[in-house]
Amino acid sequence: MSEEIIAFHNLHLPNEVRVFQIPRENIRVWDDNYMVYDVKMKDSLGNDFIFRHYSFYDKWFEVNITLDESGKLITERGPIDWSYNCDICTPCFSTGTELYNLDLELDILVNQDGQNYIVIDEDDFENVVNQGLLSDDERIGARKGLESLIELIESGNLQPYLESVCSFTDLIRLSDTIPHQILQLSDVPLIDATKRRRLYGKRTQL
Structure with a gap:
């Protein structure tokens, strides 16, 4: 049996759909x-690490982190040294x-401390709004998602919340890098x- x-279909406006093929395990x-x-x-040195993705049916954001094999957050360099990459998005x-x-x-x-942060790509958001690519509900949801995520970060509850969903040290049953493809919205x-x-926010079983 296969x-x-x-x-997982992730639409980047206006037309690019990134599809990630994730084994059930x-x-x-x-x-x-x-x-x-x-x-x-x-990584570039051949060392294993774990990419973890959190999506939500009731929130206007998602969170990506990378962990070493002991479940410790890995830090990357950028506008700030960061360990959480949080995307404002629609509920899945x-x-x-x-x-x-x-x-x-x-x-x-x-x-990595879960409290120092920077908001990026605000110009890109304004561009899709000005092009009329978002509905009013999506535009409002994005701003509410940003506010609720900042509140979670500033309260110091980002890591505790994510770990309540799935512990960072729970890293069993892993497969190699998942394949993905690019489709068009059509x-x-x-x-x-x-x-x-x-x-x-809806989950329908076939």
């Missing part, structure tokens, strides 16, 4: 509130093994603007 694959948590997966990767929705969300351009990078009609806004 291994079940979960297809890499899924850490998947219920009506969260979807978390891990991927084993290698799913049908069977197909999962979807829309990247809303705004991003927050957060230091290839994925379910995430078209006329359909997606009615589906955010």
Whole structure:
């Protein structure tokens, strides 16, 4: 029997859909509130590390982190030294093994302490708004998502919240780097603007 694959569709406006093929065994948590997966990767020196992704059915953001094999956060350099890459996005929705969300351009990078942060790509967000590529609900949701995420960070609860969903040291059952492909929006009609806004936050079993 072939291994079940979960297809995660991430729309980057205006038309690029990035599809990540995630083996079921890499899924850490998947219920009506969260979807978390891990991927084993290698750095430039050939050392293994773990990429972890947190998606939410009820929040307008997602979080990516990298961990060493003991579950310790890895820090990367950028506008600040950061360990959390938080994307403002729509709540995810799913049908069977197909999962979807829309990247809303705004991003927050957060230091390893979980409290020092910087908001980036605000110009990109304003560009998609000015081009009329977002609905009013998506535009408002993005700002609310940014506010709620900043509140979570400034309260010192970012790491405790993520660990309550899935502990950083829970790193079993890992596969190698997952494949992905690039599709056009026309290839994925379910995430078209006329359909997606009615589906955010919903999880439908086939």
